[in-house]
Amino acid sequence: MKLYMTQGTTDYLERLRKSCDDEKMHLFTNDFNSLLVHETTGLPVFKEPIKYVVIQSVGKLDKVGYLILNYIPVTDEGKPIFEFHYKQENPVLLEAVGFEAYRVLRPVQNNTYVLLTLWESETAYKDWKKAKSYPHEKDKEKIVTSQPPYVKTYYTYEGEDNN
Numbered sequence: 001m002k003l004y005m006t007q008g009t010t011d012y013l014e015r016l017r018k019s020c021d022d023e024k025m026h027l028f029t030n031d032f033n034s035l036l037v038h039e040t041t042g043l044p045v046f047k048e049p050i051k052y053v054v055i056q057s058v059g060k061l062d063k064v065g066y067l068i069l070n071y072i073p074v075t076d077e078g079k080p081i082f083e084f085h086y087k088q089e090n091p092v093l094l095e096a097v098g099f100e101a102y103r104v105l106r107p108v109q110n111n112t113y114v115l116l117t118l119w120e121s122e123t124a125y126k127d128w129k130k131a132k133s134y135p136h137e138k139d140k141e142k143i144v145t146s147q148p149p150y151v152k153t154y155y156t157y158e159g160e161d162n163n
Contacts, residue, residue: 001039001040001041001053001054001057002039002040002041002044002051002052002053002054003037003038003039003040003052003053003054003103003105003116004037004038004039004040004044004045004046004049004050004051004052005035005036005037005038005049005050005052006035006036006038006046006048006049006050007033007034007035007036008033008034008036009033009034010027010029010034010157013027013034013035013036014027014157016036016045016046017036020045023038023040023045024038024039024040024062025037025038025045026061026062026156027156027157028067028154028155028156028157029154029155029157030152030153030154030155034154034157035067035154037061039054039061050109051107051108051109052105052106052107052108052114053105053106053108054103054104054105054106055083055086055087055104055105055106056086056087056102056103056104057102057103057104058094058101058102058103059099059100059101059102059118060100060101061100061101061103061118063100063101063118063120063156064120064156065100065118065119065120065121065155065156066118066119066120066121066122066124066125066153066154066155066156067116067117067118067119067153067154067155067156068115068116068117068118068119068125068151068152068153069114069115069116069151069152069153069154070114070115070116070117070149070150070151071112071113071114071149071150071151071152072112072113072114072115072145072149073111073112073113073145073146073147073148073149074111074112074113074144074145074146075111075144075145075146076111077144078144078145078146079111079144081144082113082144083104083106086104086113086115087104093117093128096124096128096131097124097127097128098119098120098121098123098124098125098127098128099117099119099120099124099128100118100119100120101116101117101118102115102116102117102118103115103116103117104116111146122153122155
């Protein structure tokens with residue numbers, strides 16, 4: 001399975017999504033831009049997508065909710081360790097109230113992996129982060145990261161019909 005992403009204005013990406021009705025695509029937005037996600041076994045429909053290989057997949061992205069993208073630049077030496085660790089299903093995450101989907105994405109063109117999680121709401125995500133069961137793995141990431149990780153958040157675009 002592959003996952004492709006592209007960014008742009010909401011109007012442009014919504015038109016692109018609608019023009020490819022037979023493809024499974026989801027539109028997310030925040031205060032700065034919008035993100036179109038295309039998960040497929042086929043070829044991308046975007047001209048210049050950001051390309052990933054899905055190495056772990058739990059749940060479906062077709063729910064309305066709050067999307068978290070954890071970008072983690074990983075050293076070449078650290079890639080096997082990172083993949084081994086994050087390909088393991090995390091029972092704490094799977095049992096979290098409001099959890100919808102999880103993807104571990106291996107980059108095709110650079111060294112920045114993405115941990116994608118979809119939550120039913122921002123509140124559900126924040127409640128999980130406050131819980132005692134939230135895994136604090138910053139020390140493990142320091143071993144394999146080449147730069148500091150960073151996070152981007154989005155909401156499901158209200159106009160999406162959740163094809």
